[in-house]
Each structure stands twice: as structure tokens, then as C-alpha cells.
Amino acid sequence: MPWVYLLLAGLLEIAWAVGLKLSHGLSFAARPIPSALTVAAMAASVVLLGLAARNLPIGTAYAIWVGIGVAGTALAGMALFDEPATAARIAAIAVIVAGVAALKLVS
Template identity: 50%
Template sequence: MHWIYIFIAGLLEIVWVLGLRFSNGFTILIPSILTVATLAVSFYLFSKSLKFLPIGTAYAIFTGFGAAGTAVIGIFFFQESANASKLFFIGLMLAGIVGLKLTTPTETQSDAQRREE
């Protein structure tokens, strides 16, 4: 479940970053509300994942997924450049995220609870 938390948190990171663009410095109400709400839920889910994942791994996945997703959205919807080197490094970020997932040991809730005691 913790990997689902971090995945959804990363998706919401993309949403709140886009909300920042459309809120015009928090001067437009609906995008501003959407930005703050998705930011809060994103960080809540990120914090839930920290009960099970090492903080460095979780943060790298959270920010990497959000950054790569935002870059791809920028390319497809905002006509940002998509040269070969940019696409290569976005792919490299995603490969790093997959690598972190594959090399992170699974921790159970009981392990996390024991660590808190």
C-alpha cells in the first residue's frame, strides 16, 4: 500500500504544480484552491509512505516522479521543447525511480512500529 501512497502523491504533485501555473500567483480562486488542496493531500500521502519507506528513497521517488511527469505534461500540453537529450534525462529519472523501487527492501507495518518504539 505504501507504494500506492507514493505513486498517488507523485501524481498529485503534478496536479499542484500545474495549479501553480494556472493560479497566477494565487490570484485566481479555483486554481488556487485546487493547488492548496492537492498539495495538502499529496504531502499527507507522502508522509504516510514514510512509515514504510526510507526517507531518502521516498523523497527521491516523490520528487522524481513529479518532476518527470510535469516535464512530460509541459512537452505535450504547453509546447515545451522535447529534444533528444531532454527526453533521455527524463527517461533516466524514471529509470532511477524504478531502480529505487526494485532495490528498496519491503518493510512491514510491524517493522515500522518497532522502529518508532
């Protein structure tokens, strides 16, 4: 179950990073619903990371959480916000994914 918590925590990290963009940097006055959803995703992500860290080494859990967030947010930026999808960016994301996979295999 800790790996499921960690995966969900990583996916919520992507959600809150995208939410920062959609909420215009947590502009509660201008965008209250996206801002509130972003804060909720932040809290849920950290809680799930904490649950995963009960049974996984913290270095592994944190690195995988960040890796999922970094790679997923970069891909979401390309898909949702027309950020550049250059070969170098795709290669860098592949390196991150490989690192996350390697950590999972050795943990």
C-alpha cells in the same frame, strides 16, 4: 499500500505543479478555483508522502516522490504548455525514470 500512497503523492505533485501554472502562481484574486485546487493538491501530496514514509525509508520515498513529480511535470509541460520536447529533454526524463525504477527495485 505505502507504494500506492507514494504513487498518488507523486501524481498529486504533478497536479500541483501544473496548477501553479494554471493559477498564475496562486493568484487567488484572479484565479480562486485553480489556486484553491493547487493548494489542496499540495497538502494531499505531502500527507500521502507522510503516509508512505511510515513504512518506506524516507530517502527512498522522498526521491521517488520528487522523481515522479519532476518527470511527470516535465512531460505535462510538453503536452499542455508546448514546452520543447527535444531529444535531450526526453533522455534526461528517461534517466530520472530509470533512477526511480531502480530505487523501487532495491527498496
